[in-house]
Amino acid sequence: MAIIELRDITKTYRQGELEVKVLKGVNLEVEKGDFLAIMGASGSGKSTLLYIIGCLESPSSGTYRLAGAEVSKLEDDELSRVRNERLGFVFQSFYLIPYLTVEENVLVPTIYSKKRRDYKARARHLLEQVGLGHRVSFLPSELSGGQKQRVAIVRSLINDPDIVLADEPTGQLDSHSSAQVMEILSDLNKQGKTIIVVTHDEQTADYASRRVIMKDGLLYSA
């Protein structure tokens, strides 16, 4: 069974009188363990699609099942819980909280988790795996872009989600750091995580095992 199942998803933004149809009926199935790249030009609606998959916004119509459960029927608090337990996010501009250290940033999702376990040890272990074991008490401003993105990836993993969603994860990185970040995501995929990456960069998309292309609000297989 597909872990993610989108049926006839549309999204319309209203700006005063103006209606902008960003998604015009998207169908998508993602199997558990997939590594999917969503490609497309800027403004094609690919980020909107990712945010809908990530329960960060709701579709205007259509159905979305995540691990068999109908997401559009969930309350706001339940959506928060889904994001907290099942989803990890990585963004283009990292979104690390500037006043928290690397370790604290990584632990932020655990504040909102119902589960209690030794997150600190897990955080250190994961940070060491991405080569940042010596940076735990640094502030984000003291890190390079590549390092920030690796911290963000560790943060997305701290609650051990099934799915990691990455929105242009290499968009602000040089080619060396981009490769490092994509290697990490690739490794995660091999460990069984479902990865969905939104990108317009060919090299980034090459890491994925499957590609789809967004164009004018519709999705096409590559």
Add this chain to the structure above:
Amino acid sequence: MDFSILLRGLFLASVVKALRHGAMKTVFALFAISFGISSIVFIVAAIEGSNLQAKKIIELLGPGSIFVRSGFGGKGTVRRLGNRLDIQDFKALKKVVGVERAAYLVLKRVDMSSLNRHVKAYVVGAMKDFLYVFDYKIAQGRPFRPREYLSVPKVCIIGTELAQELFGNASPLGKSIRINKTSFEVIGVFAKKGKLPSGRSLDNRAILPINTYRKFIEPEYKRFFAIKLKVASDVSYNLIVKQVRQLLLRRHDPHDFVVITPETIRKFLNIFNFTLSIYLGLVSMAALFISGFVMSNIFSINVKVRAWEIGIRRAMGATRSHIILQFLCEAVMISLLGAVFGSILGFLGIRFLMPLLNIPTVYPTASYVAAVVFSIGTGIASALLPAKNAAQWEPVRALRSRL
């Protein structure tokens, strides 16, 4: 609301770090709340202090007493404090039914000296019932003997402050004080009486028996400053006060005298208290209102600037109530700090401003409790709306606000 989040160490650490990170905003909010709070601390203490003042003055007057004092004079006369009562007044008042004992107050400011010290102070002439009527208690030595009121003995009873000034820590009993080239032996020291509302101390006086006073200090006094009456406990106090007033009105212009009773003191101080409360109350309400206004502006800026942070926290699983709690916690922490700073400011205000207002300095617990309550109240009230708004944003919109 999921309050369990308040027990997470990282949540609280993150609140503190956020405040430190936004140091300027924090300091401004802190200033705003501190000023509001300090004014509340001050007003509570001022009201408490003036109540205490009232109690002290009534105690000073003594139980079952009526105090008749010279007034400031009416229109057409020179309006100044003087000796406007005379021996005829005294004799008439003494005859009012229900008046048990009476004494008048004659006093003069003179030079006094011990062997090696010299001061200017009041000397009082005491008639037979004076010590009783004016509530003087003997702390050391003895009072005047009955026959000492009839003869002209060179003896005196002095206050503790005068004793200190003239003799230091040594016992004044048996020592001599020189007034107008005559030596008087100190036979007693009266118990501390405290200060008049005007701030003048009653403990740096010397008391001579009336004949001694007449012979050595002021031979020909016709008028005096005040008369005090002690009233029998089995008659109506108010009725006697009324009669005393009527009697004096027959003999004097209304501006020549003032009848002071616990009732008049209370009435006067109530008016004073009321005015003070209204004035300080308005000032501190305005201060608190302004603090609240400044704080809520700072909080709504804070929330806007950190919209993306709210977005990322929501993306990572924070619920709306988590976001509200986070910003309320920041507000409460600022408020608690504000209560501390405000209390310190208020404390300084009490310490240095109350003496200027002639109010006894008190530091009532109530004012600090009020500080904490009002501070947290203002903090929560001004942070709640911006926090609630922020929590309502869709996570995506909050995230995109950075771009």
